Amino acid sequence: MKYIMSILMMVLFAVVLAIIFLYAQIRFDAHKIIEYNPKLTTQIYDRNGELIANLFEEEHRLYVPYEEIPARVIEALVATEDTSFFEHGGINIEAIFRALIKDIKAMKLVEGASTITQQLVKNTVLTRQKTLTRKINEAVLAYTIEAELSKEEILERYFNHVYFGHGYYGIKTAALGYFNKSLDRLSLKEIAMLVGLPKAPSSYDPTRHMDLSLSRANQVVNRMYTIGWISESEYTKATLEHPVVYDETLTRNKAPYVVDEVIKSLLPEYEDIKRGGYQIYTSIDLKLQHLAHESLNVGYQGMVSRAGKNANLSELNGAMVVVENTTGNVLALVGGIDYAKSSFNRATQSKRQPGSSFKPFLYQKALDWGYSPLSEIPDISRTYVNSETDETWTPKNYENNFEGLITLKEAIVHSRNLATINLLSLLGMDSVHKELKKDGFKNIAMDLTLALGSFGISPLEYSGFYSMFPNYGVKVEPILVKSVITRTGEEKVYLPKTQTITSAKQSFLMIDMLKEVVKRGTGRNAQVSGIEIAGKTGTTNSNVDVWFCGFSPDIEVLTWYGNDNNTPMHKGETGGRAAAPAFKHFMGKYLELHPETTRTFKIPEGVNARKVDGTTEYFTDVSPLPKSSVRELKEEGGLIF
Known part of the structure; x- marks a missing residue:
């Protein structure tokens, strides 16, 4: 008897341990669902709200709260997967018995009876393997979840977590990915296609198996019609519809050099930048970004043509930075001719000698x-x-x-x-x-080599210094990221730093001199009809680096070309010959896009003008005309403006 009691105690102890272990596991798994905190995709936008890129780790997921999920989407899911969802407590006993009978007849597990809650559990913390142990865990977890969460909270987690094929996690991601639409703009057929996907994401992926996807969607529509949730006209229209489906990359990266720089600049502050679900708004204008890339290639192709067919141009590359004068907003940033061939960002990472542009x-x-x-x-x-x-x-x-x-x-x-x-x-x-x-x-x-720009600086950093000229003496640090919004809605705004270098009247004297550089000097190839342009060319020893740093009253455009290995380029390449044409191309197209842009530089208070040898010359009390010029004016008669 004593021996039997010992065995019973051991069995009882084992059962208690098993229950404790099961409870601990269930508690841990339930917590993952109840305190749902998934990895979310960060999105980068341009200044006009156009998407530049998606950033994510492993799972591309855009979160949508329950309040923003259309009722039709919820109806389609419930009708197809779990019609009594709002009545049961996590387990559908009637459905289990139906499935059990089929399993007994087949002598194996052939049909499940999973509720939406069970499917959420299965997709979140369990495997898809059809075993009795997993089904028991699934059922217990489903009851636990239903006791802690509302039906709406369960649906919100389901729609945001499940996989919809093609790398899309969550229904908001899938809607934007497959149809380029927000959830509230989806048609009934498009909704049905999405709702039908989680059952077999690879098989029903419309970018690969459109026929199967449409067939599955028609089943969803038919189910909604059968139970009376849609009208006959809605059923007919949806059945006949053949939606347009897009097959795009998950990142949708439209400006890789910009994206790399955004990540680099924000990573110290946001270590979870690729999984934190941030919305990052930049100063970039995607239209100007594409134009800058096109313009950079104009100058590049000119050098290729001049070098001839037998020249080795494997190291030749360039960069262009476009900045809004008064705000420091970086409108375009191109770090190379072809990102696919080289991701090295010459606009921000390279330190090249500015030469005469200094x-x-x-x-x-x-x-x-x-x-x-x-x-x-x-x-x-x-x-x-x-x-x-x-x-x-x-x-x-x-x-x-x-x-x-x-x-x-x-x-x-x-x-x-x-x-x-x-x-x-x-x-x-x-x-x-x-x-x-x-x-x-x-x-x-x-030493005196400073006069010829004998130091290294990146084009983006250099643009900040050059801003002092069009900004009438105020240096504005270029800014790429304007604001970051967290998943909780908190926003951090970034503002540019400014520094007054000289007065407006003194700065204007330099603007006028740089206008002459473009009008009749080394920057003649940068002239653009209908607008005043100022700027300076730069060419270093042996044609290693060539620059054109130019600006209009509204924007500044810095262009650089050189070999990545710092060897001389083709003989005869200069800032005026190679870089200025790229500027000219950009500015000409810019005027077409923005005809409202300011065309002339304003003359600040404190600037005086006189005719000297038939030419208007400007001066201030700090920089008066030389005595020789004043003497000539007295003899010839100068016109005061």
């Missing part, structure tokens, strides 16, 4: 320190000796000549290297270097 920053210092556009500086050759290494440096002009004395305006219009180096020497290296560092420039040389 000269305006030195000339602006000269203007701010009392020089005038008509002040003369020496355009003569000199040899410089490094006191530490005894190495010599004899810089040259691109044309291999020199002009003697030349005005600041003529020096920058024709990009005279010698005049710029001499100007830097006159201004004082220490003073200029200190001021440029204060303005935000980093890693700039502490």
Whole structure:
């Protein structure tokens, strides 16, 4: 007797342990459903609300709350999968008995009797394997879930969790993916196609098996008609309908260089960026993004044509950045000719020498320190000796000549290297270097090569510095991400940083000089009819880097080309020859898209104008006309504006 009691106690103990284990497992699995927190897709939008890309890990899922699910969608699911859903407590006993009879006849599990709640459990925490143990767990979990959640909450979890084929998780994702429609715009047939998918997502995927998908949808429609939930006319119309189905990539990435930069910039703050279900709104305009890519290719193809068929151009690439002047909004960012061949983002990751495009920053210092556009500086050759290494440096002009004395305006219009180096020497290296560092420039040389832009900077960062010219002395840091909205609806707004570098009146003097660069100087190929353009070309030694940094009253466009391995490009390639045409193409098309854009630069208060040798020259109290020019005006009679 004692032996039998021991065995019974052991059996009882085992049963208790099994119950405890089952309860613990059920409690854990139930919690996953009750406290539902799935991985959600993050979506990136352009400034007009157009989708740029979907970001996700493993499962592409867009969440939809129950209140936003149309009643017709719910009716279609309930009619097809679980007509008594709103009456039972998680298990449909009558359906179980029907299925059991069929299973006994077949001597195996051939038919289930799963309610929607059971299907949710099966899809969320259990396997699809047809075993008795799994069915018991499923039933217990279904009762547990029904005790904790309302019917509406169960439906919300079902519609957001189940797989609809083609990589789409959740019905909102499937509706947008297959039909490019929101749920409230779906037809009855489209709803039926979606509701029929979870039973066999691969078999009923309309992008692969349209015939099977339509057949399954007609079964759903027929069921709704049979139980009287739709009219005969609705039934007939839905049965005959053949919806248009789209077969698109899950990411829908329309601007990969932009997307990469968005992720890179936000990742430190949002570690779950690919699963957190964020809505990211950028400053990008997709139309301008595509135009920038097209324009970059215009300049690229020009270089390819000039290089000839036998040239090795495997390293040749480029970048373009378009920024709205006053806001710093990055309207377009293209980091290369072909993302499929190279995902390296040259607009943000490459540090290239700006060459002569850097000269305006030195000339602006000269203007701010009392020089005038008509002040003369020496355009003569000199040899410089490094006191530490005894190495010599004899810089040259691109044309291999020199002009003697030349005005600041003529020096920058024709990009005279010698005049710029001499100007830097006159201004004082220490003073200029200190001021440029204060303005935000980093890693700039502490020698006269600074005059020729002998440091590295990315096009996007460079655009921020260039913004000081069209913004009348105010540097605006470029901004790509405008706001981020979390899954709970909280919004964080990002604003650009600004820094005043000089006054509006002094900045206008540089604008006028840079207008002349485009009108009759090295930037002539950037001219666009019907609008004032200002800008500066840049070409480094041996044609390693070529730039055109141009702007209109409203936008700024920076274009760069070079070889990725920093070797010289084809002989003769310059900023004016290679980069300026890309700018011209972009700006010409931009005017067609935005005819309302501002066409002329405004003249700020404090700027005066006079005719000198028949040409309008501008000056301020800080940068007065040189005495020689004033003397000529008195002799000839100057016209004051």
